[in-house]
Amino acid sequence: MTVFFQLAVSCALALAVCAGAVCYFRTVRTPRLPIGVFNGADIFLMMGFVLALPYLYLALPGAVLPAVLALAFAGGLSVGYQPVIGDGRLRWALIAALVASVFAAHLAFGDTSAPYWTANSCVVALVVVSATNxxxxxxxxxxxxxxxxxxxTVYDAFFAWVVPLTEELSDAVQGYPFAPAAGLRVGEDLGAVLGMGDLLAYALFTTAAYKAYGKAGLRTAMALVVLFGAVAPVATLHLVGAVTGHAPALVPAQVFFGPAAFLGHLLLRRRGPERRMAEIVFARERIGGPRQRPARTARAQAPATG
Structure with missing residues (x-):
């Protein structure tokens, strides 16, 4: 029963976040940030940020950590959904209501309850969709x-099996609201949780694949997310437990998904160059504004940006 519950919740969450990110991509145009073209240096900087963030969290006193996470969630929601809800007062009122619902559910039902995890998962999913786009x-x-x-992949494997930083961070947020994860718990026995970083990885790959290669990229990415992002980690967890008699405390999903996503990229690359944003026609409608459809730009005229 447990394995089927975890498979169902993991697949549903991963697919829902990816579908939400692609739907946002198709309908909403975010303001372009002045970051230029992504290159190897940007990847290096992103990995530096990923490496430093857990240490920052662990350095904070326990009672301060949820407040920092709540502020981070609120900031991510405000930036990502500004194109959707242009009225700043209305946007912040809705964000405050979302954040308050997580805190209220935690206060009323506890950190292992279904209402708390439902509210927290909604906020985390919305932040992931925002950050992805x-x-x-x-x-x-x-x-x-x-x-x-x-x-x-290398980072997750090292900090899960060599230096238990991931497990320490998970322990640090236990008992507090605003966990950087999404999932569902029903009673003390049934539970399935996916880290926010894993969900962001799935959404980034799926949305970038759709941007680059359209429906073919979307189909490939969704299949990889289900098989290697949701099914493989859960199946491995229970298989190891059945063989050894001791289920591992943590199976990092990126150990499966990272290499699979890279091979998926190599497979899709055979279709030709990636599409750029200037080549994609957006059919979007701003809330309170007219439908806008940017004109299609020829490849020869496209700027040298992503």
Missing amino acids: INVQGGMRLKNVAWFLLAL
């Missing part, structure tokens, strides 16, 4: 995502 629409290409995920 800021990066992909801002110039991040599929090859950048593939290399980043490959580096993330």
Whole structure:
């Protein structure tokens, strides 16, 4: 029963976040950030940020950590959904309501309850959709995502099996609201949780693949997310437990998904060059504004940006 519950929740969450990110990509145009073209230096900087963030979290007193996470969630929601809700007061009122719902559910039902994890998962999913589109629409290409995920594979394996930083961070947020994860718990026995970083990896790859190669990229990415992002980690967890009699405390999903995503990138690359943002027609409608369709730009006239 447990394995089927975890498979169902993991697949549903991963697919929902990826579908949400692609839907946002198709309908909403985010303001372009002045970051230029993504290159190897950007990947290096991103990995530096990923490496430093857990240490920052662990350095904070326990009671301060949820407040910092709540502020980070609120900031990510504000930036990502400004094109959707232009009225700043309305946007912040909705964000405050979302953040308050997580805190209220945690206070009323506890950190192992279904209401808390439902509210927290909604906020985390919305933040992931926002962060994905800021990066992909801002110039991040599929090859950048593939290399980043490959580096993330090494990072996750090292800090899960050599230096238990990931487990320490998980323990640090136990008992507090605003966990950087999404999932569902039903009672004390049934539970499935996916880290926010893993969900961001799935959404980045799926949205970048769709941007680069259209429906073919989307189909490939969704299949890889289900097989190697959701099914493989859960199956491995239970298989190791059945063989050894001791289930591992943590199976880093990126160990499976990172290499698979990189191979998926190499497979898709055979279709030709990646599409750029200037080549994609957006059919979007701003809330409170008219439908806008930017004109298609020929490849020869496209700027040298993602």
